Amino acid sequence: MAETRKASRYVVPFAVAGVAAATIGLVPALAASGDPDLPEITAQQLIEKIAASDTQTLSGTFKVTTDLGLPSVAGLADSFAGGSSSGGSSSVDPQERLTQLVSGSHTLRVAADGPEKQKLTIVDGSDEYSLIHNGDDVWAYDSKSNEVFHEKGDASDRPAGEKEEVPGTPKELADEVLKAAGDTTSVTVGGTAKVAGRDAYQLVIKPKQSGSTVESIKIAVDAKTGTPLKFTLASVEGGKPVLDAGFTKVDFAKPAASTFDFEAPKGAKVTEGSEGLDGPTHGKSPEDLEKELEKEFGGLDGLFGGMAPGAGAEGMNVIGEGWTSIAKIDTGAPAPKTGEAPKEVQGFLDALGDKVSGKFGSGTVFKTKLVNALMTDDGKVYVGAVTKQALVDAANAGQ
Structure with a gap:
């Protein structure tokens, strides 16, 4: 379970790419x-x-x-x-x-x-x-x-x-x-x-x-x-x-x-039908998915390190409106430290992220040309189709 929770801390940076893909269609x-x-x-x-x-x-x-x-x-x-x-x-x-x-x-x-x-x-x-x-x-x-x-x-x-x-x-x-x-x-x-x-x-x-x-x-x-x-x-x-x-x-x-x-x-x-397709959700009912998550990761809490609302996290708040809306998530899990991730993963994270600091402390902005995410060292995540500075400003405001 400890290894699973450690791995779960790498989910957020990769989710940035997933969110960007979803906005494209x-x-x-x-x-x-x-x-x-x-x-x-x-x-x-x-x-x-x-x-x-x-x-x-x-x-x-x-x-x-x-x-x-x-x-x-x-x-x-x-x-x-x-x-x-x-x-x-x-x-x-x-x-x-x-x-x-x-x-x-x-x-x-x-x-x-x-x-x-x-x-x-x-x-x-x-x-x-x-x-x-x-x-x-x-x-x-x-x-x-x-x-x-x-x-x-x-x-x-x-x-x-x-x-x-x-x-x-x-x-x-x-x-x-x-x-x-x-x-x-x-x-x-x-x-x-x-x-x-x-x-x-x-x-x-x-x-x-x-x-x-x-x-x-x-x-x-x-x-x-x-x-x-x-x-x-x-x-x-x-x-x-x-x-x-x-x-x-x-x-x-x-x-x-x-x-x-x-x-x-x-x-x-x-x-x-759904036989033989290994996609994580294809053809599975919510009950089946819940059982699989419980078996493999200890439920949603284990998979996302407490990110899911109702699973020990504070949930998600939306800051601002329109094009500059920012979602704030308190994962409850510290960011991964350098050297904890596999070499290939660490290389990807280093290429994707910029170290930043401010009143909020320090963290890393994981960036794409469309969706950016700031993950603070104490486990808070700010994500949106906004610039790096907008994320830092939101974190500094402590919203």
């Missing part, structure tokens, strides 16, 4: 050129155009490029697994494969025909990974390992939070961003663009507050259909965007029905 979009001459439109009218968009059918190719400013994580998995790969996730596990999109550049193909038929394929050279939803069937196929995952059942009958879905579309992401627009946000129309050969308006969203890591969010909106075609998230650090993703080709015609057909290739390993 899976978004199609692309590189564009040219400025088409379109009728003038206000930001409100463009938002309404997006909201009124009801694109049910499309197919296309898009490129997703993400740059969180993270150091290499090579070797970390073996460090946590004690050098063994036996506990790794299945190569066909959607959760594992889709999280790989949070770094580097990836080419994807997408097709949709209403809410019951969607297909997404990640192309990696001659290898492909596909997620297919066709009525009651959900398939995942990895051509490299020749593995197949299949789940059958009416998605509408599943409890909320357990539905298998192809990852979010640009429209869904745009909707979420626009919901958050308020007094702390500037929303304007930033001219026009050409995306995948289509005329588009540029919706520009910026924080009014200082201290946010977000410089701007730009959404290219198809002038005819109102469908978001491109999504770019820029950091105040400059350089490459945190996310630059967009269609290189798009067609709003109905895809052929055969696009969504799937039959397991000869000799493929087929996993039905």
Whole structure:
């Protein structure tokens, strides 16, 4: 148990990367050129155009490029697994494969025909990974390992939070961003663009507050259909965007029905339901997860070193509002000391973190281009899409 609690103190820095990945999602979009001459439109009218968009059918190719400013994580998995790969996730596990999109550049193909038929394929050279939803069937196929995952059942009958879905579309992401627009946000129309050969308006969203890591969010909106075609998230650090993703080709015609057909290739390993997928939560009920946590880590308290509310922690408080909101968590566990972590882990932490001090004492800021976290030496954590100075100021204020 002592070793488990020691290891749990490394969870927070790695959670920073996870939070950053969660804010990105899976978004199609692309590189564009040219400025088409379109009728003038206000930001409100463009938002309404997006909201009124009801694109049910499309197919296309898009490129997703993400740059969180993270150091290499090579070797970390073996460090946590004690050098063994036996506990790794299945190569066909959607959760594992889709999280790989949070770094580097990836080419994807997408097709949709209403809410019951969607297909997404990640192309990696001659290898492909596909997620297919066709009525009651959900398939995942990895051509490299020749593995197949299949789940059958009416998605509408599943409890909320357990539905298998192809990852979010640009429209869904745009909707979420626009919901958050308020007094702390500037929303304007930033001219026009050409995306995948289509005329588009540029919706520009910026924080009014200082201290946010977000410089701007730009959404290219198809002038005819109102469908978001491109999504770019820029950091105040400059350089490459945190996310630059967009269609290189798009067609709003109905895809052929055969696009969504799937039959397991000869000799493929087929996993039905949640069997064989080693992801930590896939197919497990809350009761099952609680039992596993109790067995492996002594419950949530053991896993997170007292971070979880109701498990000996003070819980989480939110400081500020809008783009500069900061979550404060009292873990109740001192930060790991130099030399306690495995060599590969310590190297990653050193590359990810900056030592800081102030009225609060001392600690380390674990940074990405989007989400930063300050972990004080006495176990308090301040995390948000804010600058390093904003975290230090919050800690100094003792809020």
